Amino acid sequence: MGSYITGSCTPTNTKISLSLFFLLVGVASAQLSSTFYGTSCPNALSTIKSAVDSAVSKEARMGASLLRLHFHDCFVNGCDASVLLDDTANFTGEKTAGANANSLRGFDVIDTIKSQLESLCPKVVSCADILTVAARDSIVALGGLTYTVPLGRRDSTTASLSAANSNIPAPTLNLSALITAFSNKGFTAKELVALSGSHTIGQARCTTFRTRLYNEANINASFATSLKSSCPTSGGANNLSPLDVTSPTSFDNAYFTNLVSQKGLLHSDQQLFSGGSTDSQVNAYVSNPATFRTDFANAMIKMGNLSPLTGTNGQIRTNCRKVN
Ligand code: HEM
Ligand SMILES: *[C@@H]1O[C@H](CO)[C@@H](O)[C@H](O)[C@H]1NC(C)=O
Numbered sequence: 001m002g003s004y005i006t007g008s009c010t011p012t013n014t015k016i017s018l019s020l021f022f023l024l025v026g027v028a029s030a031q032l033s034s035t036f037y038g039t040s041c042p043n044a045l046s047t048i049k050s051a052v053d054s055a056v057s058k059e060a061r062m063g064a065s066l067l068r069l070h071f072h073d074c075f076v077n078g079c080d081a082s083v084l085l086d087d088t089a090n091f092t093g094e095k096t097a098g099a100n101a102n103s104l105r106g107f108d109v110i111d112t113i114k115s116q117l118e119s120l121c122p123k124v125v126s127c128a129d130i131l132t133v134a135a136r137d138s139i140v141a142l143g144g145l146t147y148t149v150p151l152g153r154r155d156s157t158t159a160s161l162s163a164a165n166s167n168i169p170a171p172t173l174n175l176s177a178l179i180t181a182f183s184n185k186g187f188t189a190k191e192l193v194a195l196s197g198s199h200t201i202g203q204a205r206c207t208t209f210r211t212r213l214y215n216e217a218n219i220n221a222s223f224a225t226s227l228k229s230s231c232p233t234s235g236g237a238n239n240l241s242p243l244d245v246t247s248p249t250s251f252d253n254a255y256f257t258n259l260v261s262q263k264g265l266l267h268s269d270q271q272l273f274s275g276g277s278t279d280s281q282v283n284a285y286v287s288n289p290a291t292f293r294t295d296f297a298n299a300m301i302k303m304g305n306l307s308p309l310t311g312t313n314g315q316i317r318t319n320c321r322k323v324n
């Protein structure tokens with residue numbers, strides 16, 4: 001490095017050369033671009049959208065499942081498709097992590113998209129980009145605001161079960177722990193609230209909210225009663241209930257109106273409106289749904305940009321479940 005800039009450079013020129021050097025390195029290795037597949041695979045985005053639309057029209061919940069896959073990918077060492085790697089005899093992936101086991105779904109939809117893209121443009125479109133675009137298309141399919149997705153992520157050759165266990169927030173967390181978990185990934189408390197609005201779609205298992213039904217005070221009594229038959233004090237661990245009791249397949253702001261009437265399903269949901277510092281942001285998203293839509297879209301773009309592998313790092317997997 002020293003020899004690269006020494007010689008004829010004056011101190012001022014050295015400074016400029018250094019800045020230029022780092023700028024160029026940044027562009028070559030870290031920048032994503034929405035037109036990344038413009039010439040290498042011009043039909044990549046339409047292929048992903050058709051497959052997502054078809055999967056969501058068969059089962060609306062699949063849109064939620066695909067969105068959650070992207071979140072659980074990005075929060076564990078960046079958006080690198082590590083979450084998609086299967087365990088093998090000599091490889092331990094992230095699928096058995098507490099937040100993922102018996103919970104994540106949508107892997108088959110990603111496999112279908114990947115095999116279509118491998119026929120169309122072999123070894124070009126990464127699994128990490130497929131997850132990012134599928135999350136956006138899922139949001140749109142269920143009525144959310146569209147946004148432009150930066151592309152050019154590459155796929156990891158590794159995964160981390162321990163990082164998955166420590167970085168993906170648990171539904172038992174209190175507000176300050178939720179704020180810390182998101183702050184560790186560079187997000188503000190406001191972005192935590194916006195991103196939690198994802199729970200306006202999808203389902204959760206009884207085991208993730210049972211304690212709230214039977215032991216918490218800040219829950220609407222009739223709401224709690226309505227959930228108890230499918231989520232008894234023991235048994236029924238895998239019985240599902242909608243995260244948004246009002247409109248579970250519509251990407252709207254009802255998640256926030258539910259919180260205000262103490263109808264958050266998860267302990268972590270209700271923590272966002274429980275007399276703490278984020279109550280005002282929840283109220284803001286109740287009274288201004290358009291602000292939620294744009295804040296959410298911007299936070300999704302930011303989440304998709306968490307530590308991507310780019311340039312010559314990582315690889316383009318041909319099968320999203322295994323390293324090439
Ligand atoms: C704030 C911290 C969060 C916690 C504690 C949390 C926790 C959970 C839990 C426990 C479930 C139910 C899982 C099951 O029962 O199998 C769930 C579902 C879901 N989560 Fe989160 N989550 C959080 C944030 C997010 C974020 C940031 C997103 C997306 C950007 C997201 C998207 C979803 C979706 C869409 C579902 C429904 C999935 C389906 O129906 O298949 N969550 N979450
Ligand atoms: C893991 O096992 C597979 C065969 O099942 C083999 O191809 C691969 O090289 C092994 N990887 C390592 C890191 O030992």
Ligand SMILES: *[C@@H]1O[C@H](CO)[C@@H](O)[C@H](O)[C@H]1NC(C)=O
Nearest residue numbers: 172173174175176177178276
């Ligand atoms: C939140 O949870 C953390 C970790 O469990 C705990 O140390 C802290 O005291 C809790 N904060 C509040 C306000 O309950």
Ligand SMILES: *[C@@H]1O[C@H](CO)[C@@H](O)[C@H](O)[C@H]1NC(C)=O
Nearest residue numbers: 220221222223260261262263
């Ligand atoms: C609880 O929910 C019921 C049914 O939606 C509603 O009528 C009632 O006003 C709610 N109670 C509170 C305290 O928000």
